[in-house]
Amino acid sequence: MMMMGSTFGTIGSSMASLFFIWAIVQQIFPNHLKIAIKEFLLSSFQQLCFAQRVFQIISPTSSLHVDINFPESDEYRLNHAFSAIETYLEAKATDKSKHLRGSQVKENKGLVLKRNEVKIRDEYKGVRVWWEIVTASGEERSYKLTFHNRSRSLITASYVPYVVEDGKLIKAKKQQTRLFTNNPSSQWFLSHNMWRSIEFEHPANFETLAMDPEKKKEIMSDLTAFTNGKDYYKKIGKAWKRGYLLYGAPGTSKSTMVSAMAKFLNYNIYDLELTAIKNNSELRKLLTTTSSKSIVVIEDIDCSVDLTGNRTKKLSRLSCEDNGIKLAG
Structure with missing residues (x-):
């Protein structure tokens, strides 16, 4: 500067x-x-x-230029624009990039090259713009978009929506089901580091699931109706969510059912560990940071919190095998 x-x-x-x-x-x-x-x-x-x-x-630093910041989160809520922008920029061709990073997360998969630049230049309808990833104190990240003031209308009304929508489309095409697990609140910083995730690789799906064919068909039909029912839920004034309770002894395919649902819907899975949560406030913060089109799984719910009243020890032990599932549209 x-x-x-x-x-x-x-x-x-x-x-x-x-x-x-x-x-x-x-x-x-x-x-x-x-x-x-x-x-x-x-x-x-x-x-x-x-x-x-x-x-x-x-010069992107002259007084005639405008900046727009897209933070990773906004008051404990994920900023989906940030995620879409990140996907869009990562998908840009690497042949002209001077700085790359390579990764091979698994031995049986090929090497993946991605941009490794703090600043990225882009062009839209003859107008040049600059993107920069900014990391503030405490690892709060944001993307800064810089452009000439005379192109303000084009950038705000056309380019930014184009980048966000294109990023979402790219992400949908490449999306792989991921398994998220919540971290203890002592590791949180604002809305960061609340969840850690890995690629979900459970092989089970409805085709391999051993259960009564009619019951399987009924569940699949119910899931399809849920995914197509956004307008219906809105019309009747209810949140677009669906709950299931799976119960049974170990080895009765409760986890397999969750895997089959996730594969069928192409939803991510959030495995919510209640013992790592101190109070209702922390629980609400965790739930607000889950993505749309996800499955929230609460395992052994009766063992995690005291919801059973004066049940006998025998009933409590049996209930410890229960799983609660919530689908978020």
């Missing part, structure tokens, strides 16, 4: 020098030389003006 400011100051200083030289020329030189010198000075002045305009166009 200091270098660009120095460049701008040099241009202004040079223009002032040209005016000063012309004032001296008018007093000293004869008329026939004044014409030639005037043409030379006018040419130099035009070149300086052109240089100034070019500087204002190419």
Whole structure:
């Protein structure tokens, strides 16, 4: 920034020098030389003006540029625009990138190359913009978009919605089911680090699930009706959610059922460990940071909290095998 400011100051200083030289020329030189010198000075002045305009166009730090920040979260809620922007920028071609990072998370999968740049330049309908990932104290991340003020309408009304929608489409095509587990609140920072995740690789699906065919068909039909029922839930004034209670002894395919549901719906799974939650406030914060189109699983719910009253020890032991499932549309 200091270098660009120095460049701008040099241009202004040079223009002032040209005016000063012309004032001296008018007093000293004869008329026939004044014409030639005037043409030379006018040419130099035009070149300086052109240089100034070019500087204002190419420099993302000049006063004629506008910044828009897209934080990763907003008051404990995930900013879905941030996630879409991140996907969009990561999907951009790497052939012109000077800094890359490679990863191979599994031996049987190929090497993946991604951009590893703090600043990324993009172009939309002939307009150049700059993206920058900014990390504040406490690891609060945000994407900063910089563009020339004269393109404000195009960028805000067209480019930003295009980036967000394109990022969502790319993410949907590449989406793989992930398994999330909540971290203890001592590890949280605002809405960060509340969940950790891995790729969900359980092989079970409804085709491999051993259960009564009619009951399986009934569950699949219910899930399909739920995914297509957003307008219905809105019409009757209810949250677009669906709950299931799975119970039984170990080995009765409760986890397999969860896997089959996730594969059928293409939903992520949030495994909610209640013993890591201190109070209702923490529980609400965790739930607000889950993504849409997800399955929230609460295992051994009766063993995690005292909801059973004066049940006998035998009933309590049996109920410890219960799983609660909530689908979020």
